[in-house]
Structures are given as C-alpha cells and as structure tokens.
Amino acid sequence: MRIAIVGAGLAGLTCGRALAAEGCPVALFDKGRAPGGRLSTRRTDTSLGPVAFDLGAPFITADDPAFGAELAVWQAEGTVARWPAAGARAWVGIPGMDAPLRAMGRGLPVRWSTRVEAVAAEAGGWRLQGADLDAGGFDVVLTALPAEQTATLLRPAAPDLAAVAAALPSAPCWTAMAAFARRLDGVPDLLSERGGPGDTFAWAAREAAKPGRSGPESWVIQAGPDWSRRNLERAAADVAADLLGRFFAAAGVAAVQPVHLAGHRWRYAASGAAGRNTLWDPTRGIGACGDWLLGPRAEHAWLSGRRLASAVAATRASAASQPGP
Numbered sequence: 001m002r003i004a005i006v007g008a009g010l011a012g013l014t015c016g017r018a019l020a021a022e023g024c025p026v027a028l029f030d031k032g033r034a035p036g037g038r039l040s041t042r043r044t045d046t047s048l049g050p051v052a053f054d055l056g057a058p059f060i061t062a063d064d065p066a067f068g069a070e071l072a073v074w075q076a077e078g079t080v081a082r083w084p085a086a087g088a089r090a091w092v093g094i095p096g097m098d099a100p101l102r103a104m105g106r107g108l109p110v111r112w113s114t115r116v117e118a119v120a121a122e123a124g125g126w127r128l129q130g131a132d133l134d135a136g137g138f139d140v141v142l143t144a145l146p147a148e149q150t151a152t153l154l155r156p157a158a159p160d161l162a163a164v165a166a167a168l169p170s171a172p173c174w175t176a177m178a179a180f181a182r183r184l185d186g187v188p189d190l191l192s193e194r195g196g197p198g199d200t201f202a203w204a205a206r207e208a209a210k211p212g213r214s215g216p217e218s219w220v221i222q223a224g225p226d227w228s229r230r231n232l233e234r235a236a237a238d239v240a241a242d243l244l245g246r247f248f249a250a251a252g253v254a255a256v257q258p259v260h261l262a263g264h265r266w267r268y269a270a271s272g273a274a275g276r277n278t279l280w281d282p283t284r285g286i287g288a289c290g291d292w293l294l295g296p297r298a299e300h301a302w303l304s305g306r307r308l309a310s311a312v313a314a315t316r317a318s319a320a321s322q323p324g325p
C-alpha cells in the first residue's frame with residue numbers, strides 16, 4: 001500500500017511517522033521550505049544579528065493524556081520545554097516552536113517546496129499533480145491541511161469529504177514580528193489583551209524570554225480574530241506598524257523604533273471543530289486529518305494525525321488478512 005500525504009505540519013508528520021512505523025511506504029509533500037506549518041519559526045538576519053520569531057502558536061498545551069505523554073517524549077529528546085510565564089501547562093519548542101517538527105521530519109521522505117494542486121484518480125489509485133509535480137501509483141492519498149485547503153484540494157476527487165471541510169471556516173490571525181535594540185522595560189514576557197477594551201491583539205510574547213532562546217529583544221504580536229478579519233486585505237507592513245502601536249498602548253510604554261518589523265497574515269489560523277477524529281474512506285483509499293476535525297489547537301492536529309494513521313493501518317491489516325483470489 002503506497003501512501004501519499006499532502007501537508008507535513010504536525011498532523012501530516014504525525015500520521016506519516018505512525019504509518020512508517022507500521023511498515024507502510026509513505027511519501028509526504030509540503031509547499032513550505034521546511035517543517036513548521038502553523039508551528040513555524042521564522043529566522044531573520046537583522047542589524048542586531050539573527051533573530052527567531054515563533055510566528056504561529058506561541059506555545060502549546062495538552063489536555064489529552066496521549067499528547068501529554070508525547071510532550072514528555074519530546075522533552076526527553078530536548079525539543080520542547082515548559083514555559084511557566086504562559087502558565088503551568090504551557091510548552092514551547094527548543095530552540096524554536098518548529099523543533100519537534102524538524103525532529104519528526106528527519107527520516108521521513110518529505111518533498112518540501114512542493115505545492116500539490118490536484119489529486120486525480122488513475123487506474124487503481126491516485127496521482128498528485130502540481131507545477132513541478134506529477135507523481136502517481138499511490139493506493140492511498142491523505143490530506144493534512146487546514147479545512148479550506150482540504151476542501152479545495154479534495155473537491156474534484158472526493159466531494160463528500162470536501163463538503164465536511166468546507167463547512168468549517170477558520171479564523172484568520174495577523175501577526176507582527178518586531179526586534180528592538182534595547183529591552184522594553186516594564187512589559188511582562190506575555191501580554192494578553194484578549195477580551196479587553198481594544199480587543200486588537202490576542203497575545204504578545206517576548207521571544208527571548210522563552211526557554212532555550214537568546215538574542216535581541218524581540219516580540220511576536222498576534223491580532224485577535226475579529227480585528228484580523230476586519231483588516232485582512234491590508235498590506236503586511238501597514239498592519240505590522242498598526243499592531244505595534246496598539247501593543248505599545250496596551251503595554252503602557254512609550255513607542256520605540258524597531259530595528260526589524262514584519263507582518264504575516266495567517267488566513268487559516270484557528271480552525272473550527274468537525275467533531276470527528278478523521279475522514280477516511282477505505283473503499284476509495286482517500287482521507288483527511290488536521291486540527292479542524294477536532295479543534296483549534298496543536299494537540300488536535302496531533303490526535304487527528306495519529307488516529308488517521310491507525311484507521312489506515314487497520315484497513316491495510318484487514319486487507320492483508322483476506323484470502324487471496
């Protein structure tokens with residue numbers, strides 16, 4: 001059973017690793033240049049030297065015991081550590097949020113910088129196509145993408161699965177990344193304005209205060225969903241400057257000129273919840289995982305990826321136990 005997985009974020013890598021551990025040949029495809037997805041870390045050269053920004057999730061938590069156990073494994077491997085400033089349950093990647101994903105990606109056949117534009121049926125299986133891609137001979141194709149991208153990619157091949165994803169719109173999130181020549185005294189390492197009078201940003205995190213980091217004073221500021229939606233089509237540079245001004249106002253400190261400032265628009269930051277673990281059609285050999293099946297957090301992506309791998313492995317085991325012709 002040759003298996004293609006489209007998307008190598010946390011869900012796709014978890015699914016791919018679990019299937020590879022079952023002895024299934026997997027091939028992963030991701031449009032990004034490196035592991036991360038919505039747990040990305042952006043590394044930038046500034047006049048102060050290199051600065052790293054966790055531009056997606058600022059930290060992650062575990063409610064599910066299985067994901068808690070996985071975090072303990074990652075801690076033992078040295079890819080995550082607790083971050084008490086964000087609460088007793090908060091974990092961050094070491095030295096960036098992408099660290100556990102980079103570790104998971106090692107040893108898996110992932111084709112980076114490869115956008116899959118079409119999933120096409122071919123005799124006895126599936127073919128993936130894109131600008132620099134035409135790969136066939138897959139018995140199974142699985143997606144591990146945000147809901148909107150799942151819907152677009154699966155619509156021609158599996159409109160029933162695409163319809164489930166299309167019903168779950170995500171919330172966007174504008175993110176600003178700023179580095180400063182000096183420390184912003186008097187500002188706590190994690191600032192939240194969630195539900196406050198301005199309700200502009202959800203979180204602002206001092207990056208160098210996270211465990212395993214060093215480097216200049218740098219901040220990631222994440223706008224709330226309503227503000228992000230209202231400002232969605234503005235230019236990134238404009239939004240970053242706007243968010244930075246609102247951050248200074250909320251922190252109650254005088255504005256300081258950053259040495260580096262950039263904005264990033266997450267169109268599909270926070271998912272809905274389909275209320276199911278996975279989508280899997282064993283007859284056609286097509287399925288989907290991702291946070292949006294269970295909820296908007298990293299642990300939902302991990303759980304969904306793992307459960308899709310179990311479902312596919314069970315189908316494979318049951319096919320292998322059938323008597324041959």
Ligand SMILES: Cc1cc2nc3c(=O)[nH]c(=O)nc-3n(C[C@H](O)[C@H](O)[C@H](O)COP(=O)(O)OP(=O)(O)OC[C@H]3O[C@@H](n4cnc5c(N)ncnc54)[C@H](O)[C@@H]3O)c2cc1C
Nearest residue numbers: 007009010011030031037038057116269290291297298301
């Ligand atoms: C701003 C922000 C704040 C967050 N805060 C938190 C938090 O506090 N706590 C928490 O637990 N979670 C948080 N999250 C959510 C968490 O990051 C996600 O739940 C998790 O990373 C989703 O993983 P995934 O694998 O399902 O999707 P993704 O990480 O989105 O992975 C999808 C992958 O698919 C690739 N891809 C997309 N389209 C294609 C294509 N056509 N072809 C090939 N590859 C493609 C992408 O490059 C990406 O690598 C936050 C997310 C954001 C953006």
